[in-house]
Amino acid sequence: xxxxxxxxxxxxxxxxxxxxxxxxxxxxxxxxxxxxxxxxxxxxxxxxxxxxxxxxxxxxxxxxxxxxxxxxxxxxxxxxxxxxxxxxxxxxxxxxxxxxxxxxxxxxxxxxxxxxxxxxxxxxxxxxxxxxxxxxxxxxxxxxxxxxxxxxxxxxxxxxxxxxxxxxxxxxxxxxxxxxxxxxxxxxxxxxxxxxxxx
Amino acid sequence: xxxxxxxxxxxxxxxxxxxxxxxxxxxxxxxxxxxxxxxxxxxxxxxxxxxxxxxxxxxxxxxxxxxxxxxxxxxxxxxxxxxxxxxxxxxxxxxxxxxxxxxxxxxxxxxxxxxxxxxxxxxxxxxxxxxxxxxxxxxxxxxxxxxxxxxxxxxxxxxxxxxxxxxxxxxxxxxxxxxxxxxxxxxxxxxxxxxxxxx
Numbered sequence: 001x002x003x004x005x006x007x008x009x010x011x012x013x014x015x016x017x018x019x020x021x022x023x024x025x026x027x028x029x030x031x032x033x034x035x036x037x038x039x040x041x042x043x044x045x046x047x048x049x050x051x052x053x054x055x056x057x058x059x060x061x062x063x064x065x066x067x068x069x070x071x072x073x074x075x076x077x078x079x080x081x082x083x084x085x086x087x088x089x090x091x092x093x094x095x096x097x098x099x100x101x102x103x104x105x106x107x108x109x110x111x112x113x114x115x116x117x118x119x120x121x122x123x124x125x126x127x128x129x130x131x132x133x134x135x136x137x138x139x140x141x142x143x144x145x146x147x148x149x150x151x152x153x154x155x156x157x158x159x160x161x162x163x164x165x166x167x168x169x170x171x172x173x174x175x176x177x178x179x180x181x182x183x184x185x186x187x188x189x190x191x192x193x194x195x196x197x198x199x
Numbered sequence: 200x201x202x203x204x205x206x207x208x209x210x211x212x213x214x215x216x217x218x219x220x221x222x223x224x225x226x227x228x229x230x231x232x233x234x235x236x237x238x239x240x241x242x243x244x245x246x247x248x249x250x251x252x253x254x255x256x257x258x259x260x261x262x263x264x265x266x267x268x269x270x271x272x273x274x275x276x277x278x279x280x281x282x283x284x285x286x287x288x289x290x291x292x293x294x295x296x297x298x299x300x301x302x303x304x305x306x307x308x309x310x311x312x313x314x315x316x317x318x319x320x321x322x323x324x325x326x327x328x329x330x331x332x333x334x335x336x337x338x339x340x341x342x343x344x345x346x347x348x349x350x351x352x353x354x355x356x357x358x359x360x361x362x363x364x365x366x367x368x369x370x371x372x373x374x375x376x377x378x379x380x381x382x383x384x385x386x387x388x389x390x391x392x393x394x395x396x397x398x
Binding site (some may be wrong): 119 | 397
């Protein structure tokens with residue numbers, strides 16, 4: 001009996017998710033440049049032609065890994081704080097959620113975007129654009145909470161773009177510090193945040 | 200007439216410097232992982248065995264590239280400000296010097312350490328140690344100027360370690376922003392510095 005088309009679809013979707021999950025792990029440690037269809041096939045004991053059929057090109061595989069990393073990031077970092085009231089409370093929850101994301105860590109190499117933007121920031125193309133757009137969306141989220149905090153009179157008026165830039169910068173620095181074994185950086189992030197959230 | 204030993208030495212040193220300079224350029228764009236003895240030989244039209252004889256292993260080549268990048272960084276960024284009086288003036292000069300270093304840029308991929316620490320922060324070993332130690336030395340330099348500024352009463356007392364962490368973090372974020380075409384980050388760095396250097 002030949003396999004039904006819907007079963008093939010289910011199997012294809014499952015295989016795709018297994019592969020993208022492994023691709024994210026590899027890319028978080030060795031970078032998206034370390035991804036290749038052959039390498040993933042070997043790692044997962046799949047046929048190279050099967051992986052090739054699912055993704056096509058290396059760039060498509062890299063973009064699929066970014067999509068998958070974003071999906072997991074939203075699920076692990078952003079979604080849990082969406083029911084926290086906007087403003088200072090949600091901003092603090094978001095920052096703590098991000099710290100957990102790199103401390104735990106969700107991906108073995110720490111922040112997926114920090115690991116990869118450094119590689120792609122000088123290489124124009126769809127991969128760089130996808131990484132940059134995610135980072136911009138994250139900063140926009142920080143800005144929205146800062147704006148809500150200012151509007152509600154929770155904190156003194158400030159340049160939300162500048163403050164979001166600073167918060168994002170120290171978070172990324174903390175990710176690198178943690179990878180290098182310097183755990184004191186997390187306390188520094190909290191102190192910078194306290195400094196920005198003064199009334 | 201066979202070549203005299205001292206001539207061979209001069210040629211070896213010259214070749215080594217040509218190769219490490221190219222290695223730094225490659226590593227600043229594609230990362231130290233993108234370096235290989237074969238690739239550098241091809242790029243520079245040298246024999247692979249000749250490059251092999253000068254460096255031995257890929258790791259030795261990576262460490263030689265870091266040494267060379269550090270040498271050029273000190274020459275371009277640090278040495279020009281050493282005759283500026285310590286404290287606020289030298290700190291500002293150092294930050295402006297760093298901004299020029301990534302704006303110009305000295306290396307085609309921007310900051311050599313930002314480009315490479317992200318790749319190596321999850322891979323223990325001599326390359327990671329060399330990169331981390333350079334970054335620590337840079338932060339220690341920022342701290343020393345902050346301490347001098349506090350001691351001279353130029354600025355209000357502050358946690359110099361925290362302030363150096365913040366300055367370093369926003370500089371690294373500005374490097375990435377510049378690579379992604381966001382030139383506004385430089386003004387943000389200056390505003391963060393102004394905020395930290397209040398009397």
